[in-house]
């Protein structure tokens with residue numbers, strides 16, 4: 001939520017800040033602003049709406065000159081997305097200028113105290129208290145002002161700060177929200193995410209929780225929360241500048257859909273040895289440790305949660321172990337029953353999702369074993385986990401995830417197959433079949449992507465609908481959850497996913513002439529059951545699109561059929577979700593939606 005950029009160098013800051021914000025716009029895009037030191041005073045330009053509005057505003061005003069500045073793209077939490085609430089925010093005298101990502105939970109109380117102290121507020125944001133607090137505690141040293149002011153804040157923050165007394169410096173601080181610093185030939189940088197820095201450097205310093213930094217034109221100094229200097233090591237990020245560009249595609253989402261075979265291939269690659277066995281060197285679990293696990297919890301949010309539901313079906317079938325899947329924001333507050341025999345698997349693309357991180361901490365407190373599946377190296381969840389397995393989806397920019405979800409599924413299959421191998425819960429031949437289907441998955445997904453044209457035609461037939469219902473049983477249902485979320489988040493069509501057998505317990509009352517039902521029918525074991533449910537909705541006038549395999553095609557009474565390649569039944573979700581992602585994409589395109597940046601959403605949800 002919200003993107004932060006900071007620059008201190010010799011070049012013109014305004015262009016660098018705006019280009020950086022472009023790369024971070026996926027994090028929030030309801031308003032934007034910059035502050036640049038001009039004649040030794042920070043000059044602020046901000047406006048509601050997309051970054052394009054800010055560019056336009058800057059273009060019509062007197063040129064913003066200067067080579068030190070901060071910028072922000074916002075996802076509103078406190079106060080509507082207006083120009084007044086856009087960041088940066090300044091303290092009363094303009095001494096401190098601040099951009100913030102996160103939430104200050106005790107801001108109302110702090111605002112009262114600061115108002116009593118005589119400070120005036122010009123916005124409804126929680127952020128403004130930070131600027132005033134810094135001014136209140138300032139005695140000539142901005143780092144010391146941070147040391148005194150920041151512990152008074154409850155909640156989360158990543159901050160970019162300018163102090164008018166030090167026009168040659170830029171300051172940063174972090175608690176729970178992501179922040180990195182970089183040093184390149186052209187100057188020093190602060191950013192929420194490496195995407196904004198890749199064109200300058202791929203070597204970054206990651207702020208640990210509680211750390212502060214002061215950035216000069218060619219220096220980055222780190223301090224702990226007490227203001228003592230700390231030595232930091234640079235981390236090298238394995239991403240190219242091109243990986244955060246569209247590469248000829250109209251949208252990042254389509255590019256990322258097309259990159260799925262590679263994302264899956266790269267994710268699977270390290271884990272299959274030459275004898276066709278699964279090896280996971282990063283797992284600090286002996287066969288005896290694995291045998292001691294009596295329950296698995298999978299905890300995540302959004303699409304990562306949907307990947308977890310696939311994981312439940314896969315693990316229960318392969319391991320005959322009970323698996324609970326929970327939404328992180330529920331899990332963290334429901335006092336889950338965990339002990340040292342529980343394995344908690346945390347799934348997160350960004351590794352920064354606030355609820356998922358809090359769920360991880362809760363599980364840790366209760367003594368469970370912790371294994372995380374994360375896409376972003378060095379992210380908070382990765383750093384706080386006992387064991388981390390990295391998906392190798394590369395940078396994902398479109399807010400609606402596709403390739404990261406597919407990579408998460410691939411990783412869950414690897415874990416399932418590995419545990420089954422260690423626990424000997426699956427016969428050798430059956431396990432070998434699963435592992436070889438897994439090895440062939442990138443190729444199978446490539447073939448599913450060839451259905452793009454067929455799916456585009458079907459999207460053209462249904463894109464005007466206002467409602468859609470996705471149905472399926474077992475793993476088809478797990479895939480339906482993700483398929484339905486994709487449609488609603490990018491096309492704004494109301495969509496729900498139901499277990500096919502459950503529809504008649506209420507929701508079928510909504511089916512009427514022409515209602516769109518997407519039926520996922522890739523499980524041959526349950527085909528006849530789902531086929532009967534399709535008949536039920538057809539009898540009530542629904543238009544039905546079926547996703548099936550060559551073996552499950554017969555017996556389906558559908559208006560349109562999408563036939564995907566067949567693979568091992570446990571990994572069918574990875575294949576059937578492909579045309580569903582494409583369907584959502586083409587529907588959203590026909591409805592002229594902002595596909596990569598759907599309204600009200602943000603890619604990295606760092607608030608509760």
Ligand code: F1P
Nearest residue numbers: 301302303348349350353401603
């Ligand atoms: C979870 C998630 C994503 C979704 C969107 C909002 O994020 O729900 O699945 O696509 O970007 O956040 P994460 O924990 O997997 O980063």
